[in-house]
Amino acid sequence: LATTQGVDRAFRKLSQLRPYITWWSTPAEAASILEHGQVLMSSAPGDAVRTIAPARRDTIGVNADMALSYGLSWGVVAGQSAEQLGQSRNLLHFIIQPDRQAAFLGLYPASVPDPGHQGRVLPVDVQFWQTHYAALSRRFDTWLRNAT
Incomplete structure (x- = not known):
């Protein structure tokens, strides 16, 4: 996707897959599509699946073997008052x-890995997406x- 040719190739593949894609906009819609058997495979938030x-x-069937990783972390903003700094540290400690x-x-039980099976973590290139x-x-x- 970092080159014009890569983007063109990706969109050609999307166009090939288009007739087989069902788009959803909200977790509730994803759950409804799954519950009514309107798709063979989907990606949906775990909370939505648990509402079915x-x-x-x-x-x-639910497969939580794959995850996207983009290294989020917590930080404390400089320049806070002593009280805010204390509250921030307390939250991080908590x-x-x-x-x-x-x-x-x-x-969020879907986030608990099966100890007998190593899931696959796919790194997200945050700088690329920025x-x-x-x-x-x-x-x-x-x-x-x-396409519609």
Whole structure:
């Protein structure tokens, strides 16, 4: 995608796949599409999948073996008052505690890896997307309007 030829190749592939793609805009719409069996395969937020009725959810396979990684981190902004700095440090200390991490994983069980199976983590090139997002987004929007 960093070259004109790469972008052209990617959009040719999208055009080939277009008849088989069902687009969704909200997590609720993704869940509805899955629940009604309107697709063979999808990507959907785990929370949306958990809202599907249990009887129907049992017919949907979930694979959480792959994840995108883009190295987010927390930071404290310089120039805060002593009180704000203390609150910021307290928050950072709080969220890294093992019990808080366990509580988070309890709320989002799809994020818990299977200890017997190593999932695949795909790195996201944040600098690439900062540079190319606007142009690629415009091209995608044009492609999407013309593809329907």
